[in-house]
Amino acid sequence: MIVAENLVKKYKEFAAVDGVSFEVAAGESFGLLGPNGAGKSTTMRMVGAVSTRTAGTLSILGMDPDRRGPEIRSRLGVVPQADNLDTELRVRENLLVYGRYFGLPRAQVARRADELLEFAQLTEKAKSKVDALSGGMKRRLTIARALINDPSILLLDEPTTGVDPQARHILWDRLFRLKEQGTTLLLTTHYMDEAEQLCDRLVVVDKGVIMAEGAPAELIRRYSSREVLEVRFGSDLNAEVAGRIAGMGDRIEVLPDRILIYSENGESELVRIIDAGLRPITSLVRRSSLEDVFLRLTGRTLIE
Amino acid sequence: MSTLETAADDAIRATRRVRRWGSWYVAEHRFRVMRSYAQTVVVTAIGNPVIYLYAMGVGLATLVDANLGPDAVAGVSYLAFVAPALLASAAITVASEEFTYPIMLGFKWNPVFYGMNAAPIAPGQIINGIVISVTARMLVTCGIYYAFMLVFGAVPSPAGFLAVFAALLTGLGFGAVLMAYTATLTEDTGQLAMVMRFVILPMTLFSGTFFPLSVLPGWLQWIGWISPLWHGTQLSRVFTYGAEEPIWLSALHVLYLAALLGLGWTWARRVAAGRLNK
Numbered sequence: 001m002i003v004a005e006n007l008v009k010k011y012k013e014f015a016a017v018d019g020v021s022f023e024v025a026a027g028e029s030f031g032l033l034g035p036n037g038a039g040k041s042t043t044m045r046m047v048g049a050v051s052t053r054t055a056g057t058l059s060i061l062g063m064d065p066d067r068r069g070p071e072i073r074s075r076l077g078v079v080p081q082a083d084n085l086d087t088e089l090r091v092r093e094n095l096l097v098y099g100r101y102f103g104l105p106r107a108q109v110a111r112r113a114d115e116l117l118e119f120a121q122l123t124e125k126a127k128s129k130v131d132a133l134s135g136g137m138k139r140r141l142t143i144a145r146a147l148i149n150d151p152s153i154l155l156l157d158e159p160t161t162g163v164d165p166q167a168r169h170i171l172w173d174r175l176f177r178l179k180e181q182g183t184t185l186l187l188t189t190h191y192m193d194e195a196e197q198l199c200d201r202l203v204v205v206d207k208g209v210i211m212a213e214g215a216p217a218e219l220i221r222r223y224s225s226r227e228v229l230e231v232r233f234g235s236d237l238n239a240e241v242a243g244r245i246a247g248m249g250d251r252i253e254v255l256p257d258r259i260l261i262y263s264e265n266g267e268s269e270l271v272r273i274i275d276a277g278l279r280p281i282t283s284l285v286r287r288s289s290l291e292d293v294f295l296r297l298t299g300r301t302l303i304e
Numbered sequence: 305m306s307t308l309e310t311a312a313d314d315a316i317r318a319t320r321r322v323r324r325w326g327s328w329y330v331a332e333h334r335f336r337v338m339r340s341y342a343q344t345v346v347v348t349a350i351g352n353p354v355i356y357l358y359a360m361g362v363g364l365a366t367l368v369d370a371n372l373g374p375d376a377v378a379g380v381s382y383l384a385f386v387a388p389a390l391l392a393s394a395a396i397t398v399a400s401e402e403f404t405y406p407i408m409l410g411f412k413w414n415p416v417f418y419g420m421n422a423a424p425i426a427p428g429q430i431i432n433g434i435v436i437s438v439t440a441r442m443l444v445t446c447g448i449y450y451a452f453m454l455v456f457g458a459v460p461s462p463a464g465f466l467a468v469f470a471a472l473l474t475g476l477g478f479g480a481v482l483m484a485y486t487a488t489l490t491e492d493t494g495q496l497a498m499v500m501r502f503v504i505l506p507m508t509l510f511s512g513t514f515f516p517l518s519v520l521p522g523w524l525q526w527i528g529w530i531s532p533l534w535h536g537t538q539l540s541r542v543f544t545y546g547a548e549e550p551i552w553l554s555a556l557h558v559l560y561l562a563a564l565l566g567l568g569w570t571w572a573r574r575v576a577a578g579r580l581n582k
Contacts (some may be wrong), residue, residue, distance in 0.1 A: 001308075026307075050421055051582055061315060062308035070322060070424035071315040078422040084415045088337045097336060100329045101423035103321035149423075152311060 001026050001153055001184050002047060006056040009042050016042040018208035019056070024153075029185040031199035033192065033290060035300065039208040040188035041081060044157045047186060049073050061152060074102055077146030081157040083138050085130045091141060092117060092126040095148055102149040109148065116144035120174065136167025143174065154178065156187035160194060172197055192290035204290075204297055211297040216290055223296045224288035225250045227266035231273065231280035232258045241278060248272055253295055262292070322424040330425060330433020331440075333416075334406070338441065349445045352394055353452035360386045360514075361456050378516060380460065380545045387458035388467050388540030389513040389533075394449050395442050395475030396533055400504055402438040403483035404496050411487065411579060418580065427576040434483065435569060439476060446471045453544070460545045467540035470557075474536025477561035480568025487575040507531050512538065535560050 002024040009017040017039040024030040032040045045051035046058060049065035049072040058065055060072045086094050092113055099109030117123045120140040125133060133141065139159065146154060159175065160168045175198055179185055189195050195202050196216045204211040204219070212219055229249070233241045235257060242254045249263035263269045266285030273280065295301055322329070338345060361383035368382040377385040410417035410430070417430050446468045453459050459467075482499070489495055510520065510527040511534035517525055528534035535557040541547035542554055 045582065048422060050418075050580060062312040063315070068312075068316070070326075070426060071312070071319045073422065074319045074322065074424040075311065075315045076422075080418065080422065082415075084419045086333075086337075086416045086419070087414050088340055088409075093336060097333050098419070098423065100332055101322070101326070101420055101425050103318065103325060103329070103424070145419075 001028075001061060002030075002186065003059045004043075004047070004056065005058075007043065007046060007053055007058055008055040009039070009046060009051065010054040015054075015208050017046070020203075020205070020208070020210055021056075022203055022210070022213065024184060024186055026152075026184055027182045029179050029187070029198055029200045031195045031202035032186075032188040032205050033190070033195045033199075033202050033294070034188075034205035035190055035294075037207075038205040040205055041157055043205075044155055044186070044188055048076060048078050048155055074149065075152045077149065077151035077154040079139075079142050079146045079154070079156045079159055081161065083142050085138060085141060085145070087130045089130070090126070091122060091128050091130060091133070094130065094141065095145055098145045099148040104149065112148055112150075116147055119147070119177075120144040121170070134167070136163050136170060139163055139167070139171060140174065143171070147178075151183070153184045153186060156185065158188055158190070160189075160191065168194075192294070195290055202290075204294055206294075206298045206300075212293065219290065219293045220288045222293075224292040225262040226264050226288060227262075228286055228288050228292060229261040229263060229266035229269045229273075230258050230282075230284045230286065231261070231270070232282045233278070233280055244276065244278065245273060251296075255301070260292070260295075262288070319424050326425045326429035327432035327436060330420060330430050331436040332433075333420075334434060334437035335440070337406075338437070345441065345445075348397075349448045350452075352397070353390075353449040356390050357383075357387065357452055357456045357458065360390065361458060378541075378547060383456065383458045384460055384545045385541070386514060387453045387456070388470075388544040389511075389537040391446060391449050391453065391467055392471045392474045392533055392536040392540050393508055393513060395446055395471040395536070396478055396504065396508070398438065398442045398445050399475040399479030399482060400500065402441060403434070403479040404486050404499075406434065407483055407486040408489065408492055408496070412490070412492075417576070421580045427580045428573040430580075431483070431487075431569065431573045431576050435476070435480070438479060439472065442472055442475045443468070446475075458544070461543065463546075464544040466543040470536055470539040470543060473558070473561045473565070474532055474539075477536075477564035477568070478532040480565045480572065482568070484568045484571035484575060487572050487579070507533050532561055532564055 005021045007017055007020045008015060020043060032043060034040050042051065046053050047060060049060065049069040052066060061075055063072050065072055086097065089097060095113035095116060096109055099112060117126055120143060122137060122141060125137065130138065160171050163171065187198060199216060201215050203213045212223065214222065238254060238259055242252065242259055246252065249261040249269050251262040253260040261269050270283055270285065291301065365382040369376050374381055376382045420430055421427060450465065450468045486496065510524060511531040512528055517528040517534060538547065538549065539554060539557040542549065
């Protein structure tokens with residue numbers, strides 16, 4: 001569905017995307033995980049056929065966006081990072097107007113709009129003003145709008161950023177349903193839990209280049225240990241303690257607010273720490289996540 | 305054929321319609337939005353001619369005609385002289401509303417243009433759609449204005465209705481350039497208010513609207529010559545009361561306004577393409 005090879009986007013001298021290659025198969029859910037400014041949105045815009053690439057090759061549904069922009073866009077659904085719903089129109093009208101941009105007949109758009117309002121759980125809000133919707137509802141409406149043309153590929157740029165936790169779960173549920181129905185998803189996120197929930201496969205992006213590629217579980221296996229022990233000694237003491245526990249676990253990361261000890265067995269590491277006479281203020285043993293993969297690959301946390 | 309080739313072929317077939325009619329879909333959007341302020345559109349379209357024609361035609365005209373006679377200015381009554389100018393000004397007023405804030409809105413405040421462009425609509429089609437929708441609104445406004453001019457007895461010539469199209473060309477010529485300029489603004493730090501105050505208002509005052517351009521001292525008359533409103537007003541006067549001027553000058557009015565329209569339109573399409581392709 002999507003084939004990108006050595007994709008480059010430069011703004012004057014600055015390369016926002018610097019030689020990115022990936023492929024997305026039909027029905028696959030593919031993620032771009034990385035911090036803000038990694039080049040995820042730029043990549044999305046190039047795939048969305050609204051931003052001309054500087055170099056490399058790109059093929060979407062077998063077409064080159066430089067030549068077939070409108071044709072490609074007719075088969076995409078796009079959920080941009082910032083909602084650009086039309087606040088001068090009502091909820092249902094937003095869907096009606098948008099469907100027309102694809103040249104769809106009015107009757108068909110009207111039917112589809114009602115189905116999508118149902119899907120987005122917004123049927124009761126059909127006549128509301130867009131500004132009266134909550135953040136989560138707006139997001140759902142944007143997703144519904146992106147589906148008006150029954151797209152082959154759905155592009156989601158940070159689908160749940162700025163949405164409260166409860167609304168996030170509703171969104172994930174809706175996206176998961178789409179995935180089950182076989183819609184190809186390409187999404188960017190800087191939330192590791194979102195990537196784990198929704199992506200079959202993902203690339204970790206930082207500073208315009210791909211750091212790693214694979215399924216979430218596979219990446220965790222490859223770049224991290226099974227468990228992580230997080231201990232806090234207080235901001236002043238963390239660095240000092242780090243010296244004393246060096247050598248514990250497979251690897252240690254010292255962050256400003258806590259120390260992470262990577263190990264197959266977090267509990268036994270905690271016992272060793274306490275045996276060494278150290279008393280952490282808090283301790284937590286958890287499974288490794290994509291956050292740890294990112295930290296390992298870049299030396300930085302995803303959300304700083 | 306592989307599934308990808310089929311998908312590409314389907315997409316190409318489905319997009320033919322958008323490539324042809326995309327501009328109209330954008331216009332459709334604008335009409336829907338205009339409906340939300342339809343009251344304003346109707347009230348101004350009816351209220352303006354009534355108020356202005358009454359104030360000028362009955363109020364000011366009484367004073368002028370009483371002092372200068374019934375063929376007070378340029379051989380006709382003051383009402384007949386001022387009415388075609390007011391008609392052209394009405395078109396400018398519509399242009400200054402519809403070619404400014406909706407553009408700022410679409411690119412910046414509520415970036416719906418990016419949404420259109422994420423669908424198969426091309427940047428140029430967005431600009432075309434706006435021109436189409438504004439033309440429609442302007443035509444209605446000028447048509448109503450002209451009807452009131454007839455009611456007030458301000459149109460001596462039977463060819464007067466052509467003034468509606470002269471006014472339309474005036475509004476679009478000026479408006480297209482204004483649209484292109486607005487499209488270049490990434491932030492409104494008062495530029496549009498400045499345009500209203502230092503371009504549109506002086507233009508209305510010094511374009512031979514309320515008095516002939518020849519009354520002005522020579523060093524101010526250039527304002528009229530570059531003013532689309534002056535060209536439009538003169539052209540309207542030719543139609544409504546057969547104002548005398550050489551034929552080349554009438555042709556120049558049309559050419560000048562058409563050139564502005566072409567220039568502004570092309571420029572705006574270019575700016576839109578640049579802004580949407582980031």
